[in-house]
Amino acid sequence: MDHRVPVAAVVAVVLAVWLQLPAASRGQLQVGFYNTGCPNAETLVRQAVTNAFNNDSGVAAGLIRLHFHDCFVRGCDASVLLTSANGTAERDAAPNNPSLRGFQVIDAAKAAVEQSCPRTVSCADIVAFAARDSINLTGSVSYQVPSGRRDGNISIDQDALNNLPQPTFTAAQLVASFANKSLTAEEMVILSGAHTVGRSFCSSFLARVWNNTTPIVDTGLSPAYAALLRALCPSNANASTPTTTAVDPSTPATLDNNYYKLLPLNLGLFFSDNQLRTNATLSASVDSFAANETLWKQRFVAAMVKMGNIEVLTGSQGEIRLNCSVVNNRSSAAAGAGIERPYHYSGATVSIDELATS
Ligand code: HEM
Numbered sequence: 557m558d559h560r561v562p563v564a565a566v567v568a569v570v571l572a573v574w575l576q577l578p579a580a581s582r583g584q585l586q587v588g589f590y591n592t593g594c595p596n597a598e599t600l601v602r603q604a605v606t607n608a609f610n611n612d613s614g615v616a617a618g619l620i621r622l623h624f625h626d627c628f629v630r631g632c633d634a635s636v637l638l639t640s641a642n643g644t645a646e647r648d649a650a651p652n653n654p655s656l657r658g659f660q661v662i663d664a665a666k667a668a669v670e671q672s673c674p675r676t677v678s679c680a681d682i683v684a685f686a687a688r689d690s691i692n693l694t695g696s697v698s699y700q701v702p703s704g705r706r707d708g709n710i711s712i713d714q715d716a717l718n719n720l721p722q723p724t725f726t727a728a729q730l731v732a733s734f735a736n737k738s739l740t741a742e743e744m745v746i747l748s749g750a751h752t753v754g755r756s757f758c759s760s761f762l763a764r765v766w767n768n769t770t771p772i773v774d775t776g777l778s779p780a781y782a783a784l785l786r787a788l789c790p791s792n793a794n795a796s797t798p799t800t801t802a803v804d805p806s807t808p809a810t811l812d813n814n815y816y817k818l819l820p821l822n823l824g825l826f827f828s829d830n831q832l833r834t835n836a837t838l839s840a841s842v843d844s845f846a847a848n849e850t851l852w853k854q855r856f857v858a859a860m861v862k863m864g865n866i867e868v869l870t871g872s873q874g875e876i877r878l879n880c881s882v883v884n885n886r887s888s889a890a891a892g893a894g895i896e897r898p899y900h901y902s903g904a905t906v907s908i909d910e911l912a913t914s
């Protein structure tokens with residue numbers, strides 16, 4: 557006689573109970589996470605992003621990249637925003653410093669949400685919302701962002717160097733870097749289309765335009781474009797050289813599918829961009845997105861949502877940071893999870909307008 561309950565039945569019961577739990581306790585993000593706790597959170601972030609965008613449209617590209625650089629390093633936990641007294645945080649690492657931008661927009665958004673609903677909205681969610689709003693402003697496309705991320709409190713420069721793909725990466729290295737974050741080769745191609753907006757400092761393409769042997773001889777750079785870039789960036793330029801150039805020189809502020817059209821013309825700015833053409837599988841994806849902008853935008857927003865799920869902290873993990881640049885004091889570590897002590901957040905009395913004009 558076998559009195560064991562069939563495994564399938566146990567699995568079914570466990571699954572049924574689990575599915576009835578709130579998404580947050582299942583460790584999942586959910587659309588509208590702040591609907592009850594801070595119903596205007598997403599609107600306030602949108603306003604802060606729009607204000608900054610109206611002053612400098614370049615912040616949109618900065619905020620899209622900020623979310624990517626947050627998610628690839630210790631997950632989407634706002635670790636990229638933390639500052640360090642001795643300059644050893646993620647934001648101090650070469651891939652982020654000096655190029656990463658949009659920090660002050662996140663700070664303005666955080667000040668606004670703290671004023672409206674203190675200790676409720678994580679910095680990591682603000683970064684995800686701000687990337688979405690930037691895509692909306694530059695790309696005429698909208699999507700819903702699952703939220704409920706919590707903020708981490710560890711930020712180490714070496715983690716950024718280890719986890720962020722570099723512009724000298726080969727196709728195989730790019731695919732491996734994204735696979736390590738559970739993103740497919742096709743999603744790597746799709747997300748690379750973000751290089752249709754924004755700018756780059758000289759150091760990210762210098763070796764390619766002057767020597768063209770790094771890491772291998774690269775026939776995918778138009779000689780005329782290379783000459784233009786040499787005129788812009790002297791061979792002794794370095795990371796502190798302030799010159800920048802558009803990543804997509806034809807429509808630098810519009811999130812369109814132009815990136816994929818530039819690649820076959822040998823007009824991809826980075827060695828890594830051109831690598832998407834060196835592999836038949838990746839190249840077929842490039843061609844399909846060059847041919848159909850609607851298709852790319854649908855895939856792009858879906859891939860952004862998937863990227864926004866990388867190694868997130870949820871439920872009682874992490875904390876709701878009060879100032880996005882610093883972890884909470886231990887005495888205020890209960891932020892967002894039942895608070896015993898009064899806590900005076902200096903940002904709570906600062907309006908967006910005050911921050912924006914200071
Ligand atoms: C596939 C691997 C990738 C590599 C190797 C790479 C590399 C780079 C580099 C070197 C820059 C210029 C930095 C500088 O100013 O020197 C840049 C800019 C940028 N990247 Fe990527 N990137 C990759 C993927 C992505 C992804 C997945 C996104 C977002 C979904 C993204 C969004 C951007 C944006 C928007 C800019 C312009 C930033 C600005 O204007 O401030 N990149 N990228």
Ligand SMILES: *[C@@H]1O[C@H](CO)[C@@H](O)[C@H](O)[C@H]1NC(C)=O
Pocket residue numbers: 640641642644
């Ligand atoms: C920098 O500070 C962090 C913590 O504040 C510490 O763990 C690290 O060892 C310091 N690094 C250097 C190089 O001093």
Ligand SMILES: *[C@@H]1O[C@H](CO)[C@@H](O)[C@H](O)[C@H]1NC(C)=O
Pocket residue numbers: 692695696697698699
């Ligand atoms: C931006 O997002 C808003 C809100 O979802 C939407 O109504 C609007 O159509 C979007 N803008 C564009 C140009 O798609």
Ligand SMILES: *[C@@H]1O[C@H](CO)[C@@H](O)[C@H](O)[C@H]1NC(C)=O
Pocket residue numbers: 630631718719720733736737867
């Ligand atoms: C792969 O991801 C893990 C977990 O995020 C990280 O610790 C590791 O450094 C990553 N390795 C590479 C090569 O990106």
Ligand SMILES: *[C@@H]1O[C@H](CO)[C@@H](O)[C@H](O)[C@H]1NC(C)=O
Pocket residue numbers: 762763764766767791792
């Ligand atoms: C070009 O290569 C030479 C020899 O390897 C090197 O010394 C020089 O720094 C390189 N220049 C650039 C701009 O990469």
Ligand SMILES: *[C@@H]1O[C@H](CO)[C@@H](O)[C@H](O)[C@H]1NC(C)=O
Pocket residue numbers: 792793794795796797
């Ligand atoms: C970068 O180049 C400038 C001008 O050539 C030079 O003054 C500066 O010392 C260099 N900085 C670094 C970090 O190499």
Ligand SMILES: *[C@@H]1O[C@H](CO)[C@@H](O)[C@H](O)[C@H]1NC(C)=O
Pocket residue numbers: 731741835836837838
């Ligand atoms: C091209 O990339 C795909 C996806 O990573 C990989 O499976 C395939 O082996 C690559 N092909 C070549 C010829 O390198």
Ligand SMILES: *[C@@H]1O[C@H](CO)[C@@H](O)[C@H](O)[C@H]1NC(C)=O
Pocket residue numbers: 848850851854
């Ligand atoms: C482009 O992609 C969209 C979305 O997937 C699809 O509905 C449409 O049929 C495609 N257009 C062409 C011309 O293939």
Ligand SMILES: *[C@@H]1O[C@H](CO)[C@@H](O)[C@H](O)[C@H]1NC(C)=O
Pocket residue numbers: 708709873874875883884885886889
């Ligand atoms: C780090 O975050 C945890 C919550 O995950 C919190 O309990 C702890 O106090 C934080 N550490 C510091 C130094 O703030």
Ligand SMILES: *[C@@H]1O[C@H](CO)[C@@H](O)[C@H](O)[C@H]1NC(C)=O
Pocket residue numbers: 879882885
């Ligand atoms: C955390 O505590 C230190 C020392 O008590 C204090 O100087 C600092 O202002 C506090 N930080 C915040 C954000 O309140």
Ligand SMILES: *[C@@H]1O[C@H](CO)[C@@H](O)[C@H](O)[C@H]1NC(C)=O
Pocket residue numbers: 639667879880881882901902903904
């Ligand atoms: C947040 O912390 C940073 C670093 O300590 C500080 O410079 C900034 O003024 C703080 N912001 C607010 C709004 O308190």
Ligand SMILES: *[C@@H]1O[C@H](CO)[C@@H](O)[C@H](O)[C@H]1NC(C)=O
Pocket residue numbers: 608611612912913914
């Ligand atoms: C407007 O943008 C410029 C950079 O283009 C920046 O220096 C300035 O701080 C911004 N002003 C406001 C009020 O955000």
